Amino acid sequence: MPRHLLLELGLEEVPARFIRSAMEQLKDRTERWLTESRITFGTVSAYATPRRLAVLIQDVADKQTDVHEEVKGPAKKIALDANGEWTKAALGFARSQGVEPEAFFFKELNGVEYIYANKSSLGTNTEDVLVEGLTSIIHAMTFPKNMRWGAKEMRFVRPIRWMVALHGEEIIPLEIAGVKAGRTSRGHRFLGEETVINEPLQYVERLREQSVIVDVAEREANITAQIEELAKSKNWNIAIKDDLLEEVLFLVEYPTVLFGGFDEAFLNIPQEVLITSMREHQRYFPVLDTEGQLLPYFVTVRNGDSKGLDIVAKGNEKVLRARLSDAKFFYEEDQKLNIIDCVHKLDSIVFHEELGSIGDKVRRIHAIADALALAVQTDRETALWVSRAADICKFDLVTQMVYEFPELQGVMGEDYARKAGEPEAVAQAINEHYKPRFAGDPAPVSLVGSIISMADKMDTLAGCFGIGIIPTGSQDPYGLRRQATGIVQILLERNLPLTLHTIFNITLDVYAQAGLLKREREEVRKELYEFFGLRVKNVLSESVRYDVVDAVMASGYDDVKLTVARGEALMRAVQADEFKLTVESFNRVSNLAAKAVSNDIHPELFEQDAERKLYERWMYVHEAYAAASGNPAEAIEVLSQLKDEVHSFFEQVMVMAENEAVRANRLALLANIANDIQRFADFSKLVWA
Secondary structure: OOEEEEEEEEEOOOOHHHHHHHHHHHHHHHHHHHHHOOOOOOOEEEEEEOOEEEEEEEEEOOEOOOEEEEEEEEEHHHHEOOOOOEOHHHHHHHHHHOOOHHHOEEEEEOOEEEEEEEEEEOOOEHHHHHHHHHHHHHHHOOOOOOEOOOOOOOOEOOOEEEEEEEEOOEEOOOEEOOEEOEOEEEOOOOOOOEEEOOOHHHHHHHHHHOOOOOOHHHHHHHHHHHHHHHHHHHOOEEOOOHHHHHHHHOOOOOEEEEEEEOOHHHHHOOHHHHHHHHHHHHOOEEEEOOOOOEEEEEEEEEEOOOOOHHHHHHHHHHHHHHHHHHHHHHHHHHOOOOHHHHHHHHHHOEEEOOOEEHHHHHHHHHHHHHHHHHHOOOOHHHHHHHHHHHHHOOHHHHOHHHHHOHHHOOHHHHHHHHHOOOOHHHHHHHHHOOOOOOOOOOOOOOHHHHHHHHHHHHHHHHHHHHOOOOOEOOEOOOOHHHHHHHHHHHHHHHOOOOOHHHHHHHHHHHHHHHOOOOOOHHHHHHHHHHHHHHHHHHHHHOOOOHHHHHHHHOOOOOOHHHHHHHHHHHHHHHOOOOHHHHHHHHHHHHHHHOOOOOOOOOHHHOOOHHHHHHHHHHHHHHHHHHHOOOOHHHHHHHHHOOHHHHHHHHHHOOOOOOOHHHHHHHHHHHHHHHHHHHHHOOHHHOOOO
8 A cells, every 4th residue: 555755854944045055856766766766756846944845745655566578589590590599699698688598589579580688577575675765865965065074984065963764653774874764854953843643644744734844836935925924914925035935035944024124324425235134144135115115124034933023133133233233334435436546446356367357357448348339430539438448447346335245346436436426327337337237137228338338248249259268068167158148138129230259350450469368360250250150049949849940040040130030930930830841941042052153144055034033033132132131020021032033943944954054044043033032041940740
């Protein structure tokens, strides 16, 4: 009869950022082991708190499934010798399968006879393999950081202090690092006691009785509901940031939401500073009014019940007051700094040993940004703003506030620059040039910010590629994929008249003049182009099916915005049934065009009306297609007008004529048509159901 299985590992407090992945890993490894061990099971539930990881599997079979299978051996002609005796090959097959040769039988497969054996393996009782299986699961778990404790050889995320291992009502005699499994778990460190679990399905409720909510989803819903109820009662907007909620979720076993306040005088500091201090140092949720302005309150989650919440709130207020006082001091001291003095200090901060200091990087950003501004034909005032913003875009890296809160780089630069009297466009660009910082982050809004952002990101990319630092696999220590994705996003959202090759050439010119390229320029440019191609492909894949992506990418992606537009236009076109005939005509043209040795067309060599009509239609389409090149939806409609003449051409004209001049002329016509077609996409990559 199936029984339930429970494994709980009781631990010292595990870092919050490790817990969810550890919980999912324990669940996945347990499911995989049961499956590989041929033990059937039902629902699997994983639980976790700061002090425990647990998995509960319902309806675990009492024994492994029996296996009966036919195993194919060597061919009959190899298995039997001339005297009809079993050969060494046959006898070796018998030993490997644990059967006697007398049990062999013959079956034909693809016209060849082979020997077969019936192999049976009776399932073992589940209880007989649980100790070895669960031990292997625990020892196989991996974590970002491990530790050893005492004289134990075992390495684990944190020391194991207790274990619960039950198969039905029976204790599994498991022992790990000197800890023997039993049926006793531990409740909340302060509110609970030890509790006995008689059978696995009691687990969640027994722990709840001891002030531990082990179900992660339930605990999260509990926290969110309390915050929402508090916000409603106070008419507040409590900013719940997902990553902070995730961290708080794994800091508590029994959550109780409370709030506190701080001196309104601190509101004179930019609210980004206050919010960052609350979130990063104290794990507090900031409180905003209905218009998004910070209020002098905070919300936190206690690992305990509601007793003495006023005392707990006062303790948190005292700690926060000290934090905000530090922030206020840093903020006021930073404003005494001179921006140019800060810029000079950047020369003492190493960017990369082969690429110089941050000061060197800023000077390269200036050169790249000036060239980009010229390429997009900005007005004189904007060009001056670009130069100034490029000069001082990193100055806040030497401020005390950014030293304390690195995530505020750019934010503080904007604030300090504005207070120092810099033009608004320059101050804004200092903050914006870091954008987009991560997936989902918006691109810079201003033109100045967009140019500085691209210059900064391209400097890092070209510098790393130029000295041979190229991301491989999951390794990307300099965030180069994110930098390239950011440039692609800016090109798409800002609609800047820049191609990838223009951006690459400007940047590589700066690097060449600085003598920093350690590899061949053309090789670096090619690798950058391919690297960006993957980023463009990712963007296309969000809205376009895979074969359309491949077709469009094959025609190049130098103009990123136009490439995405071509993909979207082609995706709409392929959804029409009649477009398949158009694609067939395009592919026939391209296939034969590959044989052309020249693109020179001589109309006087045309012999049939069909080729003259195709030529005339192409002349019209070629001109119209050039005019519509910036509008892919219109361009593909223009190209589609070739379909009828192409079909008539292939029905009535022998392309590979005996007359060499006639043949070459017909192939030249097709080559010219193919050139227009292939500028849009490689239609041969489209897949039809």
